[in-house]
Amino acid sequence: MGDVSARAERSGVDKFSVRRRELAAAALTAVAERGFANTGLRDVAAHTELSLGLLHYYFDGKDDLIGQAIWQYKSECARRYDPIVETSKTGAELAERFGVEIAATLRDEADMHRLWYDLRNQSLFDTGFRDTIIAIDELLRDMVWAVVVRHAELEGHEPSVDAASAYALFDGIFLNALIAYLRGDIDSLERLRKASIRLLTGSA
Amino acid sequence: MGDVSARAERSGVDKFSVRRRELAAAALTAVAERGFANTGLRDVAAHTELSLGLLHYYFDGKDDLIGQAIWQYKSECARRYDPIVETSKTGAELAERFGVEIAATLRDEADMHRLWYDLRNQSLFDTGFRDTIIAIDELLRDMVWAVVVRHAELEGHEPSVDAASAYALFDGIFLNALIAYLRGDIDSLERLRKASIRLLTGSA
DNA sequence: GGAAAATTTGGACACTCGTTCAAATCGTTC
DNA sequence: GAACGATTTGAACGAGTGTCCAAATTTTCC
16 A cells, blocks of 8 residues: 555545546456456556556556456456345246356356456466455355355255355356357357256255 | 477487477476466576576477476376276275375475466467467366266266366366465365365265 | 646656577587 | 587567656646
8 A cells, every 4th residue: 555545545535536446447358358467557558548657646556456456346246146146036046047147247258257367376476466366256255155055045955065165166167167168169158057057956 | 380390300309309398397397486477588597597598499489388398297297196097996995095196286286286277377368378278178177087987987877977077176176275275275185185085976 | 816736648767578699619420 | 630510608689567757737726
């Protein structure tokens, strides 16, 4: 935390942080195209049609920018299944809708998911935004866990795995499907949908 | 394939390709320390105590170097469970030894696995060594599949999932355990061992 | 309207990157 | 030992990086 956060408090928090969020969102799409390491701040600036120096006015540096960007995107993402958890009437309906939704996000936001895994991996080498990544990981784990627990409730029994294991399994099949999808395998969408349903009904 | 491979044929294949393998192996440990994007060829050269230009004498460039390096490492890795598959007498023994072995490689070669996931992710952005990564992915999938099939044989029934799904699940729990381990969670070794056994006995 | 603050710009800085290449060295063969 | 090809070096090139900053512009407030 340096000059940037100080500036955020001096001016009204509103304008500054709103602008921060806008820039971070725009930056995210730029970085998602070619990856974290392959995208310079000049690419980001060009993509947002704003100047390079401005990025350092609103952010403490590249890590701060990307950390903020992935956080505000993923923390939104992690609420994607809330409506399904809240409104599903049976375990079968929950599983079915969950499968459809997870396949939909793979199809519609493949680039963003690719970037997420890129950043998570980078955080295993750099300490730049490691804390943010860890926080997101916990968010996602809790998201999966909420689905698993609700499904078990509707089915009238206890989950057969813990939260960490459930997240590992769903994350595994999702990443695998993402890779296949990015390599041109369209069928991976449907395979992910079915695999998710199988995993949920089988282990929850 | 450019000047380098041409040179390989002119001189006896032996000396040149042997040197290539040595350099690639040394380069791998250098890149594993800080990641593909954060490690320059100068770092590699310094790590191997050889000159920078030499790397371009034996390799067509960074991608060629790293592609060769990860290939010769991982194609060896993919045979790690062969003895277990061949000599286990019961399904329970196979599962138990598999769990021990997968936890052991996580503990002993965490840096290399971290690098593997780094390179696989990079290949989703660059085309540099994408084909090599895909080939390794198939190798690993076949490795997992061999374990699953053998376990099913010993237990006297058919595998309940296909090869791609099995790989996705095992890769998922392994990556999850690796991340936890790298973040300082020692217990993830034991959790991975148990989760692997559960996955194998439950879905094969 | 004018002063003060916030915002925005464009360029400069110091550095690292992958790549290239002429020259030097080594090893082999006649 | 001379000649030739294989090997190795170290320096250089051009492009790229993140960061920083003085100046210009816009906005805000008295």
